[in-house]
Amino acid sequence: MISRAQRLLFWSIVWFCIAILSVPTIIVVGASVTAGNIITFPPDGFSLKWYGAIAMARDLRQAFGRSVIVSLICLAVSVPVGTLAGIALTRFRLRFANALQVYLLLPFTIPLIGSGIGMMLVFGNWGILGSVWPVGVALAAINIPFIVWSVSSAATALDGDLELAAASCGAGRVETFLHVTLPGVMPGVITGGLLMFVLAMTEFLVSLLLTDARTVTLPVQIYNNIRSIITPDLAAISSVFVVIALLAVWLLDKLVGLEIFLKSK
Protein backbone atom coordinates (compact mmCIF):
# COMPACT_ATOMS: atom_id res chain seq x y z
CA MET A 1 0.00 0.00 0.00
CA ILE A 2 1.08 3.54 -0.74
CA SER A 3 0.76 5.78 2.25
CA ARG A 4 -0.92 9.17 2.17
CA ALA A 5 2.38 10.99 2.42
CA GLN A 6 3.86 8.98 -0.45
CA ARG A 7 0.83 9.65 -2.61
CA LEU A 8 1.14 13.36 -1.88
CA LEU A 9 4.84 13.29 -2.77
CA PHE A 10 4.26 11.44 -6.06
CA TRP A 11 1.52 13.80 -7.15
CA SER A 12 3.56 16.89 -6.32
CA ILE A 13 6.40 15.55 -8.46
CA VAL A 14 3.97 14.83 -11.30
CA TRP A 15 2.43 18.29 -11.17
CA PHE A 16 5.84 19.94 -10.88
CA CYS A 17 6.99 18.18 -14.07
CA ILE A 18 3.79 19.06 -15.91
CA ALA A 19 4.13 22.69 -14.85
CA ILE A 20 7.82 22.95 -15.82
CA LEU A 21 7.16 21.38 -19.22
CA SER A 22 4.17 23.53 -20.07
CA VAL A 23 5.17 26.91 -18.64
CA PRO A 24 7.04 28.13 -21.77
CA THR A 25 4.09 27.19 -23.99
CA ILE A 26 1.59 28.85 -21.67
CA ILE A 27 3.64 32.05 -21.53
CA VAL A 28 4.12 32.20 -25.30
CA VAL A 29 0.46 31.48 -26.10
CA GLY A 30 -0.61 33.88 -23.34
CA ALA A 31 1.64 36.66 -24.60
CA SER A 32 0.36 36.21 -28.15
CA VAL A 33 -3.19 37.21 -27.24
CA THR A 34 -2.23 40.48 -25.61
CA ALA A 35 -4.12 43.59 -26.65
CA GLY A 36 -1.08 45.81 -25.97
CA ASN A 37 1.91 46.54 -28.17
CA ILE A 38 4.72 45.05 -26.11
CA ILE A 39 5.33 41.34 -25.44
CA THR A 40 4.33 40.67 -21.82
CA PHE A 41 2.93 37.95 -19.57
CA PRO A 42 0.31 37.92 -18.17
CA PRO A 43 -1.17 39.49 -21.32
CA ASP A 44 -2.44 43.03 -21.28
CA GLY A 45 -6.10 42.34 -22.15
CA PHE A 46 -7.27 39.85 -24.84
CA SER A 47 -7.12 40.26 -28.60
CA LEU A 48 -6.28 38.20 -31.67
CA LYS A 49 -4.89 41.23 -33.47
CA TRP A 50 -1.33 39.85 -33.54
CA TYR A 51 -2.57 36.74 -35.35
CA GLY A 52 -4.18 39.10 -37.85
CA ALA A 53 -0.89 40.95 -38.09
CA ILE A 54 1.19 37.84 -38.87
CA ALA A 55 -1.42 36.68 -41.38
CA MET A 56 -1.08 40.04 -43.17
CA ALA A 57 2.74 40.26 -42.95
CA ARG A 58 4.05 39.31 -46.37
CA ASP A 59 7.57 38.38 -45.26
CA LEU A 60 6.26 36.01 -42.57
CA ARG A 61 3.74 34.39 -44.90
CA GLN A 62 6.35 33.86 -47.59
CA ALA A 63 8.83 32.50 -45.05
CA PHE A 64 6.15 30.11 -43.78
CA GLY A 65 5.46 28.96 -47.33
CA ARG A 66 9.17 28.34 -47.91
CA SER A 67 9.42 26.39 -44.65
CA VAL A 68 6.60 24.12 -45.80
CA ILE A 69 8.36 23.56 -49.15
CA VAL A 70 11.67 22.87 -47.39
CA SER A 71 9.96 20.37 -45.07
CA LEU A 72 8.27 18.58 -47.97
CA ILE A 73 11.57 18.32 -49.86
CA CYS A 74 13.18 17.01 -46.67
CA LEU A 75 10.41 14.35 -46.47
CA ALA A 76 10.78 13.42 -50.14
CA VAL A 77 14.49 12.73 -49.56
CA SER A 78 14.52 11.29 -46.04
CA VAL A 79 11.50 8.94 -46.14
CA PRO A 80 12.73 6.68 -48.96
CA VAL A 81 16.36 6.81 -47.82
CA GLY A 82 15.58 6.40 -44.11
CA THR A 83 13.05 3.61 -44.70
CA LEU A 84 15.30 1.55 -46.94
CA ALA A 85 18.32 2.10 -44.68
CA GLY A 86 16.33 1.24 -41.54
CA ILE A 87 15.01 -1.97 -43.09
CA ALA A 88 18.35 -2.95 -44.58
CA LEU A 89 20.22 -2.46 -41.30
CA THR A 90 17.88 -4.72 -39.31
CA ARG A 91 16.47 -7.24 -41.80
CA PHE A 92 19.49 -8.16 -43.90
CA ARG A 93 22.88 -9.43 -42.96
CA LEU A 94 25.06 -6.78 -44.55
CA ARG A 95 28.75 -6.53 -45.02
CA PHE A 96 30.01 -3.43 -43.20
CA ALA A 97 26.67 -3.17 -41.35
CA ASN A 98 28.39 -1.57 -38.38
CA ALA A 99 30.31 0.92 -40.49
CA LEU A 100 27.09 1.77 -42.32
CA GLN A 101 25.27 2.33 -39.04
CA VAL A 102 27.99 4.64 -37.78
CA TYR A 103 27.97 6.49 -41.11
CA LEU A 104 24.21 7.02 -40.92
CA LEU A 105 24.43 8.28 -37.34
CA LEU A 106 27.37 10.55 -38.15
CA PRO A 107 25.18 13.67 -38.43
CA PHE A 108 24.50 13.36 -34.69
CA THR A 109 28.16 13.46 -33.76
CA ILE A 110 29.02 16.58 -35.75
CA PRO A 111 27.91 19.89 -34.23
CA LEU A 112 25.21 21.52 -36.35
CA ILE A 113 27.35 24.59 -36.83
CA GLY A 114 30.04 22.34 -38.34
CA SER A 115 27.75 20.57 -40.79
CA GLY A 116 26.08 23.91 -41.56
CA ILE A 117 29.33 25.61 -42.51
CA GLY A 118 30.46 22.54 -44.46
CA MET A 119 27.26 22.48 -46.49
CA MET A 120 27.37 26.21 -46.99
CA LEU A 121 30.84 25.88 -48.55
CA VAL A 122 29.92 22.89 -50.72
CA PHE A 123 26.59 24.35 -51.86
CA GLY A 124 28.31 27.68 -52.54
CA ASN A 125 30.90 25.89 -54.65
CA TRP A 126 28.16 24.19 -56.64
CA GLY A 127 26.39 27.50 -57.08
CA ILE A 128 23.07 26.35 -55.62
CA LEU A 129 23.02 28.51 -52.51
CA GLY A 130 20.27 30.90 -53.64
CA SER A 131 17.61 28.17 -54.03
CA VAL A 132 15.18 26.72 -51.50
CA TRP A 133 15.54 23.02 -52.33
CA PRO A 134 19.14 22.59 -51.08
CA VAL A 135 17.93 23.62 -47.62
CA GLY A 136 15.44 20.71 -47.68
CA VAL A 137 18.17 18.28 -48.75
CA ALA A 138 20.49 19.60 -46.04
CA LEU A 139 17.84 19.17 -43.32
CA ALA A 140 17.19 15.62 -44.56
CA ALA A 141 20.90 14.89 -44.23
CA ILE A 142 21.33 16.22 -40.68
CA ASN A 143 18.15 14.64 -39.30
CA ILE A 144 18.27 11.28 -41.14
CA PRO A 145 19.21 9.30 -37.96
CA PHE A 146 15.75 10.01 -36.52
CA ILE A 147 13.87 8.24 -39.30
CA VAL A 148 16.49 5.47 -39.58
CA TRP A 149 16.01 4.77 -35.87
CA SER A 150 12.26 4.94 -36.04
CA VAL A 151 12.09 2.50 -38.99
CA SER A 152 14.75 0.18 -37.51
CA SER A 153 12.85 -0.15 -34.25
CA ALA A 154 9.66 -1.02 -36.14
CA ALA A 155 11.60 -3.52 -38.29
CA THR A 156 13.24 -5.13 -35.25
CA ALA A 157 9.82 -5.68 -33.70
CA LEU A 158 8.68 -7.68 -36.75
CA ASP A 159 8.85 -11.49 -36.58
CA GLY A 160 12.05 -12.62 -38.31
CA ASP A 161 10.19 -15.32 -40.25
CA LEU A 162 7.64 -12.95 -41.87
CA GLU A 163 9.59 -12.67 -45.11
CA LEU A 164 10.16 -16.42 -45.24
CA ALA A 165 6.44 -16.93 -44.67
CA ALA A 166 5.69 -14.57 -47.56
CA ALA A 167 8.09 -16.56 -49.75
CA SER A 168 6.38 -19.85 -48.85
CA CYS A 169 3.09 -18.15 -49.80
CA GLY A 170 4.57 -17.63 -53.28
CA ALA A 171 5.66 -14.00 -53.02
CA GLY A 172 8.86 -12.97 -54.81
CA ARG A 173 11.29 -10.48 -53.33
CA VAL A 174 9.56 -7.34 -54.62
CA GLU A 175 6.09 -8.62 -53.68
CA THR A 176 7.35 -9.57 -50.22
CA PHE A 177 8.76 -6.07 -49.73
CA LEU A 178 5.59 -4.32 -50.91
CA HIS A 179 3.00 -6.56 -49.25
CA VAL A 180 4.73 -7.65 -46.04
CA THR A 181 7.89 -5.75 -45.05
CA LEU A 182 6.76 -2.23 -45.93
CA PRO A 183 3.31 -2.46 -44.29
CA GLY A 184 5.03 -4.04 -41.28
CA VAL A 185 7.34 -1.08 -40.74
CA MET A 186 4.74 1.55 -41.77
CA PRO A 187 4.18 2.77 -38.18
CA GLY A 188 7.90 3.53 -37.99
CA VAL A 189 7.84 5.28 -41.37
CA ILE A 190 4.90 7.49 -40.36
CA THR A 191 6.46 8.31 -36.99
CA GLY A 192 9.81 9.11 -38.56
CA GLY A 193 8.21 11.12 -41.35
CA LEU A 194 6.20 13.32 -38.98
CA LEU A 195 9.27 13.80 -36.85
CA MET A 196 11.31 14.81 -39.90
CA PHE A 197 8.57 17.24 -40.96
CA VAL A 198 8.35 18.97 -37.59
CA LEU A 199 12.14 19.09 -37.22
CA ALA A 200 12.48 20.62 -40.69
CA MET A 201 9.74 23.17 -39.99
CA THR A 202 11.52 24.37 -36.85
CA GLU A 203 15.22 23.95 -37.79
CA PHE A 204 17.15 27.16 -37.31
CA LEU A 205 20.96 26.96 -37.23
CA VAL A 206 21.71 25.16 -40.50
CA SER A 207 18.90 27.07 -42.23
CA LEU A 208 20.42 30.35 -41.09
CA LEU A 209 23.70 29.49 -42.84
CA LEU A 210 22.08 28.21 -46.03
CA THR A 211 19.51 30.93 -46.68
CA ASP A 212 19.71 34.53 -47.80
CA ALA A 213 17.17 37.36 -47.97
CA ARG A 214 15.29 35.69 -50.84
CA THR A 215 15.12 32.22 -49.29
CA VAL A 216 14.65 32.73 -45.53
CA THR A 217 12.57 30.09 -43.79
CA LEU A 218 10.23 30.90 -40.93
CA PRO A 219 12.57 30.24 -37.95
CA VAL A 220 15.25 32.38 -39.59
CA GLN A 221 12.70 35.13 -40.31
CA ILE A 222 11.66 35.11 -36.67
CA TYR A 223 15.28 35.48 -35.67
CA ASN A 224 15.68 38.42 -38.04
CA ASN A 225 12.62 40.07 -36.51
CA ILE A 226 13.86 39.57 -32.94
CA ARG A 227 17.04 41.41 -33.83
CA SER A 228 15.11 44.56 -34.69
CA ILE A 229 12.17 44.88 -32.28
CA ILE A 230 10.38 42.29 -30.16
CA THR A 231 6.64 42.57 -30.66
CA PRO A 232 3.82 40.16 -29.70
CA ASP A 233 3.57 38.92 -33.29
CA LEU A 234 6.58 36.72 -32.54
CA ALA A 235 4.62 35.09 -29.73
CA ALA A 236 1.79 34.55 -32.20
CA ILE A 237 4.12 32.81 -34.71
CA SER A 238 5.55 30.67 -31.92
CA SER A 239 2.00 29.66 -31.01
CA VAL A 240 1.47 28.62 -34.62
CA PHE A 241 4.50 26.34 -34.26
CA VAL A 242 3.01 24.87 -31.11
CA VAL A 243 -0.22 24.15 -33.00
CA ILE A 244 1.70 22.49 -35.86
CA ALA A 245 3.51 20.26 -33.37
CA LEU A 246 0.23 19.37 -31.65
CA LEU A 247 -1.30 18.58 -35.05
CA ALA A 248 1.62 16.26 -35.80
CA VAL A 249 1.15 14.43 -32.50
CA TRP A 250 -2.60 14.18 -33.07
CA LEU A 251 -2.02 12.81 -36.57
CA LEU A 252 0.48 10.30 -35.20
CA ASP A 253 -2.02 9.11 -32.63
CA LYS A 254 -4.71 8.74 -35.32
CA LEU A 255 -2.44 6.91 -37.76
CA VAL A 256 -0.29 4.62 -35.65
CA GLY A 257 -1.15 5.28 -32.00
CA LEU A 258 1.20 6.79 -29.47
CA GLU A 259 2.08 3.42 -27.89
CA ILE A 260 4.93 3.09 -30.38
CA PHE A 261 6.75 5.81 -28.42
CA LEU A 262 6.01 4.23 -25.08
CA LYS A 263 7.30 0.78 -26.05
CA SER A 264 9.91 1.72 -28.64
CA LYS A 265 13.19 -0.06 -28.12
Add this chain to the structure above:
Amino acid sequence: MNESSSAGATRARVPEPETTAVRVRDVTMDFGSGVPAVDRASFDLEAGKFLTILGPSGSGKTTLLRMIAGFQKPTSGDITINGKPVDADPPHRRSIGMVFQKLALFPHMTAAENVAFPLKMRRFDPRTIPDRVKGFLDLVKLVGYGDRRMHELSGGQQQRVAIARALVFEPELLLLDEPLAALDRKLREEMQLEFRRIQHELGVTTINVTHDQREALVVSDRIIVMDGGRIQQHARPIDLYRQPHNSFVAGFLGVSTFIPGEAAEGGLTVGALQLSGTHSSRIAAGEPARGAIRAEQIRIGPTPDSLARCDTKLAGTILDVIFEGERLLYVVEADALPGIAFHIYHHDPESFDLYQIGAPAAIGWNAQDMKIFNAAV
Protein backbone atom coordinates in the same frame (compact mmCIF):
# COMPACT_ATOMS: atom_id res chain seq x y z
CA MET B 1 30.25 -36.02 -59.40
CA ASN B 2 30.60 -38.30 -56.41
CA GLU B 3 27.22 -37.43 -54.96
CA SER B 4 25.30 -38.25 -58.10
CA SER B 5 27.02 -41.60 -58.61
CA SER B 6 26.37 -42.68 -55.02
CA ALA B 7 22.77 -41.48 -55.31
CA GLY B 8 22.50 -43.53 -58.51
CA ALA B 9 23.79 -46.59 -56.71
CA THR B 10 21.19 -46.13 -53.98
CA ARG B 11 18.46 -45.79 -56.58
CA ALA B 12 19.50 -49.03 -58.22
CA ARG B 13 19.47 -50.91 -54.92
CA VAL B 14 16.12 -49.79 -53.59
CA PRO B 15 13.16 -50.23 -55.92
CA GLU B 16 11.41 -46.87 -56.03
CA PRO B 17 7.74 -46.77 -55.05
CA GLU B 18 5.68 -44.79 -57.54
CA THR B 19 4.14 -42.58 -54.90
CA THR B 20 7.33 -41.12 -53.43
CA ALA B 21 6.51 -37.46 -52.73
CA VAL B 22 9.76 -36.33 -51.15
CA ARG B 23 13.15 -37.81 -51.85
CA VAL B 24 16.15 -36.55 -49.91
CA ARG B 25 19.55 -37.87 -51.01
CA ASP B 26 22.82 -37.39 -49.15
CA VAL B 27 21.86 -33.88 -48.11
CA THR B 28 24.63 -32.17 -46.15
CA MET B 29 24.69 -28.71 -44.64
CA ASP B 30 28.05 -27.45 -43.47
CA PHE B 31 28.07 -23.96 -41.98
CA GLY B 32 31.84 -24.18 -41.76
CA SER B 33 32.10 -24.89 -38.04
CA GLY B 34 33.84 -28.22 -38.62
CA VAL B 35 30.88 -30.41 -37.73
CA PRO B 36 28.15 -30.46 -40.42
CA ALA B 37 24.72 -29.35 -39.14
CA VAL B 38 23.18 -32.04 -41.33
CA ASP B 39 25.36 -34.95 -42.39
CA ARG B 40 24.40 -36.98 -45.48
CA ALA B 41 20.70 -37.27 -44.68
CA SER B 42 18.72 -39.51 -47.00
CA PHE B 43 15.09 -40.59 -46.85
CA ASP B 44 12.02 -41.14 -48.98
CA LEU B 45 8.54 -40.08 -47.97
CA GLU B 46 5.47 -41.64 -49.50
CA ALA B 47 2.72 -39.31 -50.78
CA GLY B 48 0.03 -38.55 -48.22
CA LYS B 49 2.09 -39.65 -45.22
CA PHE B 50 2.81 -37.67 -42.06
CA LEU B 51 6.51 -37.73 -41.22
CA THR B 52 7.98 -36.31 -38.02
CA ILE B 53 11.64 -35.42 -37.71
CA LEU B 54 12.36 -35.84 -34.01
CA GLY B 55 15.49 -34.76 -32.22
CA PRO B 56 16.99 -32.64 -29.48
CA SER B 57 17.87 -29.02 -30.18
CA GLY B 58 20.97 -28.78 -32.32
CA SER B 59 20.30 -32.15 -33.95
CA GLY B 60 19.93 -30.56 -37.41
CA LYS B 61 16.21 -31.23 -37.75
CA THR B 62 15.23 -27.60 -38.37
CA THR B 63 18.11 -27.08 -40.80
CA LEU B 64 16.94 -30.13 -42.76
CA LEU B 65 13.38 -28.74 -42.87
CA ARG B 66 14.59 -25.30 -43.98
CA MET B 67 16.58 -26.87 -46.80
CA ILE B 68 13.46 -28.70 -47.99
CA ALA B 69 11.54 -25.40 -47.83
CA GLY B 70 14.30 -23.74 -49.86
CA PHE B 71 15.33 -21.19 -47.23
CA GLN B 72 18.80 -22.68 -47.06
CA LYS B 73 20.83 -24.25 -49.84
CA PRO B 74 22.41 -27.64 -49.04
CA THR B 75 26.19 -27.81 -49.23
CA SER B 76 25.68 -31.00 -51.20
CA GLY B 77 22.96 -33.52 -51.97
CA ASP B 78 19.63 -33.51 -53.81
CA ILE B 79 16.03 -32.87 -52.83
CA THR B 80 13.24 -34.01 -55.12
CA ILE B 81 9.55 -33.21 -54.65
CA ASN B 82 7.05 -35.26 -56.65
CA GLY B 83 9.78 -36.41 -59.00
CA LYS B 84 11.04 -32.89 -59.69
CA PRO B 85 14.47 -31.75 -58.44
CA VAL B 86 13.94 -28.49 -56.56
CA ASP B 87 17.53 -27.54 -55.77
CA ALA B 88 17.47 -24.62 -58.24
CA ASP B 89 14.03 -23.31 -57.20
CA PRO B 90 13.78 -20.39 -54.74
CA PRO B 91 11.22 -20.97 -51.96
CA HIS B 92 8.42 -19.02 -53.66
CA ARG B 93 8.62 -21.28 -56.73
CA ARG B 94 8.20 -24.44 -54.65
CA SER B 95 4.74 -25.72 -53.95
CA ILE B 96 5.27 -25.94 -50.19
CA GLY B 97 3.01 -24.66 -47.42
CA MET B 98 4.68 -23.97 -44.11
CA VAL B 99 3.55 -23.33 -40.55
CA PHE B 100 6.27 -21.48 -38.64
CA GLN B 101 7.35 -21.85 -35.03
CA LYS B 102 6.22 -18.31 -34.20
CA LEU B 103 3.49 -18.60 -36.88
CA ALA B 104 4.72 -15.51 -38.81
CA LEU B 105 1.19 -14.35 -39.57
CA PHE B 106 0.98 -10.95 -41.26
CA PRO B 107 -0.01 -8.58 -38.44
CA HIS B 108 -1.44 -5.86 -40.70
CA MET B 109 -3.90 -8.26 -42.36
CA THR B 110 -7.13 -9.86 -41.16
CA ALA B 111 -7.43 -13.63 -40.82
CA ALA B 112 -9.15 -13.85 -44.23
CA GLU B 113 -6.51 -11.62 -45.85
CA ASN B 114 -3.76 -13.81 -44.41
CA VAL B 115 -5.40 -16.89 -45.91
CA ALA B 116 -6.04 -15.12 -49.24
CA PHE B 117 -2.42 -13.92 -49.54
CA PRO B 118 -0.93 -17.13 -51.03
CA LEU B 119 -3.81 -17.29 -53.52
CA LYS B 120 -3.12 -13.74 -54.71
CA MET B 121 0.62 -14.35 -54.90
CA ARG B 122 0.12 -17.60 -56.78
CA ARG B 123 -2.23 -15.93 -59.28
CA PHE B 124 -5.40 -17.86 -58.52
CA ASP B 125 -8.50 -16.64 -60.40
CA PRO B 126 -9.62 -13.67 -58.25
CA ARG B 127 -13.28 -14.74 -58.53
CA THR B 128 -12.58 -18.05 -56.81
CA ILE B 129 -10.51 -16.61 -53.94
CA PRO B 130 -13.33 -15.59 -51.50
CA ASP B 131 -15.00 -19.02 -51.69
CA ARG B 132 -11.73 -20.85 -51.29
CA VAL B 133 -10.75 -18.72 -48.28
CA LYS B 134 -14.14 -19.36 -46.72
CA GLY B 135 -13.78 -23.11 -47.33
CA PHE B 136 -10.41 -23.27 -45.60
CA LEU B 137 -11.50 -21.10 -42.66
CA ASP B 138 -14.32 -23.61 -42.37
CA LEU B 139 -11.86 -26.53 -42.46
CA VAL B 140 -9.89 -25.11 -39.52
CA LYS B 141 -13.13 -24.23 -37.66
CA LEU B 142 -12.78 -20.45 -37.86
CA VAL B 143 -16.10 -19.60 -39.51
CA GLY B 144 -17.00 -16.00 -38.67
CA TYR B 145 -13.47 -15.01 -37.64
CA GLY B 146 -12.35 -13.87 -41.11
CA ASP B 147 -12.50 -10.15 -40.28
CA ARG B 148 -10.45 -10.44 -37.08
CA ARG B 149 -6.93 -9.09 -36.90
CA MET B 150 -4.19 -11.26 -35.48
CA HIS B 151 -4.09 -9.55 -32.07
CA GLU B 152 -7.82 -10.17 -31.70
CA LEU B 153 -7.35 -13.96 -31.94
CA SER B 154 -6.32 -16.43 -29.23
CA GLY B 155 -3.18 -18.56 -29.55
CA GLY B 156 -5.16 -21.56 -30.78
CA GLN B 157 -7.07 -19.47 -33.31
CA GLN B 158 -3.83 -18.01 -34.64
CA GLN B 159 -2.54 -21.56 -35.08
CA ARG B 160 -5.61 -22.33 -37.16
CA VAL B 161 -5.14 -19.25 -39.37
CA ALA B 162 -1.52 -20.32 -39.94
CA ILE B 163 -2.64 -23.84 -40.93
CA ALA B 164 -5.28 -22.45 -43.32
CA ARG B 165 -2.74 -20.09 -44.90
CA ALA B 166 -0.26 -22.95 -45.41
CA LEU B 167 -2.85 -25.26 -47.00
CA VAL B 168 -5.17 -22.95 -48.95
CA PHE B 169 -3.25 -23.20 -52.23
CA GLU B 170 -3.16 -27.00 -52.01
CA PRO B 171 0.62 -27.36 -51.81
CA GLU B 172 2.38 -30.58 -52.76
CA LEU B 173 3.98 -30.62 -49.33
CA LEU B 174 3.18 -29.19 -45.88
CA LEU B 175 6.03 -28.34 -43.49
CA LEU B 176 5.50 -27.79 -39.76
CA ASP B 177 8.41 -26.11 -37.95
CA GLU B 178 7.59 -26.86 -34.28
CA PRO B 179 4.44 -24.69 -34.39
CA LEU B 180 3.10 -26.26 -31.19
CA ALA B 181 6.20 -25.79 -29.03
CA ALA B 182 4.99 -22.54 -27.43
CA LEU B 183 1.49 -23.74 -26.51
CA ASP B 184 0.47 -24.97 -23.08
CA ARG B 185 0.10 -28.71 -22.77
CA LYS B 186 -3.69 -28.99 -23.09
CA LEU B 187 -3.90 -26.76 -26.18
CA ARG B 188 -0.86 -28.51 -27.66
CA GLU B 189 -2.48 -31.92 -27.38
CA GLU B 190 -5.71 -30.54 -28.87
CA MET B 191 -3.82 -29.03 -31.82
CA GLN B 192 -1.84 -32.26 -32.37
CA LEU B 193 -5.13 -34.04 -32.99
CA GLU B 194 -6.29 -31.15 -35.20
CA PHE B 195 -3.16 -31.45 -37.36
CA ARG B 196 -3.86 -35.17 -37.70
CA ARG B 197 -7.53 -34.62 -38.58
CA ILE B 198 -6.79 -31.97 -41.21
CA GLN B 199 -3.91 -33.95 -42.67
CA HIS B 200 -6.15 -37.04 -43.00
CA GLU B 201 -8.97 -34.97 -44.49
CA LEU B 202 -6.78 -33.39 -47.19
CA GLY B 203 -4.27 -36.23 -47.57
CA VAL B 204 -1.43 -33.74 -47.93
CA THR B 205 2.11 -35.07 -47.52
CA THR B 206 3.46 -33.52 -44.31
CA ILE B 207 6.84 -33.14 -42.65
CA ASN B 208 6.73 -32.05 -39.01
CA VAL B 209 9.71 -31.10 -36.87
CA THR B 210 9.59 -31.46 -33.09
CA HIS B 211 11.60 -32.31 -29.99
CA ASP B 212 8.45 -33.64 -28.28
CA GLN B 213 8.53 -37.46 -28.41
CA ARG B 214 4.88 -37.74 -27.42
CA GLU B 215 3.80 -35.47 -30.26
CA ALA B 216 5.90 -37.52 -32.70
CA LEU B 217 4.35 -40.80 -31.54
CA VAL B 218 0.79 -39.43 -31.59
CA VAL B 219 0.66 -37.67 -34.96
CA SER B 220 3.07 -39.48 -37.26
CA ASP B 221 2.94 -42.29 -39.81
CA ARG B 222 6.75 -42.28 -39.89
CA ILE B 223 9.38 -40.89 -37.55
CA ILE B 224 12.97 -39.94 -38.27
CA VAL B 225 15.14 -39.54 -35.18
CA MET B 226 18.07 -37.19 -35.68
CA ASP B 227 21.08 -36.51 -33.50
CA GLY B 228 24.33 -34.72 -34.25
CA GLY B 229 23.19 -33.95 -37.80
CA ARG B 230 22.65 -37.61 -38.66
CA ILE B 231 19.54 -39.67 -39.14
CA GLN B 232 19.65 -42.28 -36.36
CA GLN B 233 16.56 -44.23 -37.34
CA HIS B 234 13.62 -43.96 -39.74
CA ALA B 235 10.67 -46.16 -38.82
CA ARG B 236 6.99 -46.41 -37.95
CA PRO B 237 6.31 -45.01 -34.46
CA ILE B 238 5.63 -48.42 -32.94
CA ASP B 239 8.76 -50.00 -34.45
CA LEU B 240 10.86 -47.03 -33.38
CA TYR B 241 9.68 -47.44 -29.81
CA ARG B 242 9.95 -51.21 -29.68
CA GLN B 243 12.98 -51.80 -31.88
CA PRO B 244 15.39 -48.88 -31.40
CA HIS B 245 18.48 -49.21 -33.60
CA ASN B 246 20.90 -47.68 -31.16
CA SER B 247 21.18 -46.52 -27.60
CA PHE B 248 20.49 -42.86 -28.53
CA VAL B 249 17.06 -43.75 -29.94
CA ALA B 250 16.40 -46.05 -26.99
CA GLY B 251 17.22 -43.23 -24.59
CA PHE B 252 15.41 -40.44 -26.46
CA LEU B 253 12.02 -42.16 -26.58
CA GLY B 254 10.58 -43.34 -23.30
CA VAL B 255 12.51 -43.90 -20.08
CA SER B 256 15.26 -46.52 -20.15
CA THR B 257 17.93 -47.72 -17.75
CA PHE B 258 21.34 -48.30 -19.33
CA ILE B 259 23.80 -50.92 -18.10
CA PRO B 260 27.38 -50.67 -19.41
CA GLY B 261 29.25 -53.91 -19.88
CA GLU B 262 30.72 -56.23 -22.50
CA ALA B 263 28.89 -58.10 -25.20
CA ALA B 264 28.49 -61.83 -24.59
CA GLU B 265 26.77 -64.64 -26.45
CA GLY B 266 23.03 -64.01 -25.90
CA GLY B 267 23.51 -61.14 -23.51
CA LEU B 268 25.79 -58.86 -21.56
CA THR B 269 28.60 -59.44 -19.07
CA VAL B 270 28.92 -56.93 -16.24
CA GLY B 271 31.86 -57.91 -14.10
CA ALA B 272 31.03 -61.41 -12.83
CA LEU B 273 27.32 -61.03 -13.65
CA GLN B 274 25.70 -62.51 -16.78
CA LEU B 275 22.54 -60.77 -18.04
CA SER B 276 20.57 -62.28 -20.90
CA GLY B 277 19.29 -59.93 -23.58
CA THR B 278 18.71 -59.36 -27.30
CA HIS B 279 21.43 -57.94 -29.52
CA SER B 280 20.18 -55.12 -31.76
CA SER B 281 23.12 -55.52 -34.13
CA ARG B 282 26.06 -57.84 -34.46
CA ILE B 283 28.60 -57.18 -31.74
CA ALA B 284 31.54 -59.49 -31.21
CA ALA B 285 31.73 -61.05 -27.75
CA GLY B 286 33.97 -59.02 -25.43
CA GLU B 287 33.36 -55.67 -27.17
CA PRO B 288 32.04 -52.81 -25.03
CA ALA B 289 28.26 -52.77 -25.08
CA ARG B 290 25.28 -51.18 -23.31
CA GLY B 291 22.13 -52.90 -22.23
CA ALA B 292 18.91 -50.88 -22.21
CA ILE B 293 15.67 -51.78 -20.49
CA ARG B 294 12.51 -49.68 -20.49
CA ALA B 295 10.89 -48.58 -17.24
CA GLU B 296 7.56 -50.25 -18.10
CA GLN B 297 9.25 -53.58 -18.86
CA ILE B 298 10.80 -54.06 -15.44
CA ARG B 299 8.68 -55.82 -12.80
CA ILE B 300 9.03 -55.11 -9.11
CA GLY B 301 8.23 -57.43 -6.19
CA PRO B 302 9.14 -58.00 -2.52
CA THR B 303 11.60 -60.88 -3.23
CA PRO B 304 13.18 -62.40 -6.36
CA ASP B 305 10.98 -65.52 -5.92
CA SER B 306 7.81 -63.41 -6.24
CA LEU B 307 8.76 -62.44 -9.85
CA ALA B 308 7.62 -65.73 -11.37
CA ARG B 309 7.43 -64.75 -15.05
CA CYS B 310 10.79 -62.96 -15.30
CA ASP B 311 13.93 -64.73 -16.52
CA THR B 312 16.31 -62.16 -14.98
CA LYS B 313 15.84 -61.41 -11.28
CA LEU B 314 17.90 -59.13 -9.02
CA ALA B 315 17.55 -58.24 -5.34
CA GLY B 316 17.99 -54.58 -4.45
CA THR B 317 16.99 -51.50 -2.46
CA ILE B 318 14.46 -48.72 -3.16
CA LEU B 319 16.37 -45.44 -3.67
CA ASP B 320 13.43 -43.18 -4.45
CA VAL B 321 9.66 -43.23 -5.00
CA ILE B 322 8.15 -40.58 -7.27
CA PHE B 323 4.38 -40.18 -7.56
CA GLU B 324 3.43 -39.19 -11.14
CA GLY B 325 -0.37 -39.37 -10.83
CA GLU B 326 -1.31 -42.29 -13.08
CA ARG B 327 1.70 -44.30 -11.95
CA LEU B 328 4.60 -44.52 -9.51
CA LEU B 329 8.22 -44.30 -10.58
CA TYR B 330 10.51 -46.41 -8.41
CA VAL B 331 14.26 -45.91 -8.51
CA VAL B 332 16.00 -49.12 -7.46
CA GLU B 333 19.64 -50.09 -7.05
CA ALA B 334 20.41 -53.79 -7.48
CA ASP B 335 22.89 -55.32 -5.01
CA ALA B 336 24.76 -56.98 -7.89
CA LEU B 337 24.98 -53.78 -9.97
CA PRO B 338 26.01 -50.95 -7.65
CA GLY B 339 25.86 -47.42 -9.11
CA ILE B 340 23.10 -48.10 -11.62
CA ALA B 341 19.72 -46.53 -10.85
CA PHE B 342 16.98 -48.67 -12.40
CA HIS B 343 13.83 -46.69 -13.30
CA ILE B 344 10.65 -48.71 -12.97
CA TYR B 345 7.07 -47.70 -13.75
CA HIS B 346 4.50 -49.31 -11.52
CA HIS B 347 0.74 -48.89 -12.02
CA ASP B 348 -0.90 -51.91 -10.50
CA PRO B 349 -4.07 -50.58 -8.80
CA GLU B 350 -4.02 -53.53 -6.34
CA SER B 351 -0.64 -52.69 -4.86
CA PHE B 352 -0.04 -49.00 -5.40
CA ASP B 353 1.90 -47.87 -2.37
CA LEU B 354 3.97 -50.93 -1.47
CA TYR B 355 7.52 -49.76 -0.95
CA GLN B 356 9.15 -46.99 1.05
CA ILE B 357 12.56 -45.44 0.41
CA GLY B 358 15.29 -47.72 1.80
CA ALA B 359 13.12 -50.85 1.78
CA PRO B 360 14.42 -54.06 0.15
CA ALA B 361 12.78 -55.02 -3.16
CA ALA B 362 13.44 -57.25 -6.15
CA ILE B 363 13.36 -56.36 -9.83
CA GLY B 364 13.12 -58.58 -12.89
CA TRP B 365 12.59 -58.58 -16.65
CA ASN B 366 12.52 -60.85 -19.67
CA ALA B 367 15.51 -61.35 -21.93
CA GLN B 368 13.63 -60.17 -25.05
CA ASP B 369 13.09 -56.73 -23.44
CA MET B 370 16.75 -56.13 -22.64
CA LYS B 371 18.29 -54.60 -25.79
CA ILE B 372 22.06 -54.75 -26.18
CA PHE B 373 23.71 -51.97 -28.22
CA ASN B 374 27.23 -51.39 -29.38
CA ALA B 375 28.64 -48.91 -26.85
CA ALA B 376 30.72 -47.16 -29.53
CA VAL B 377 27.63 -45.90 -31.45
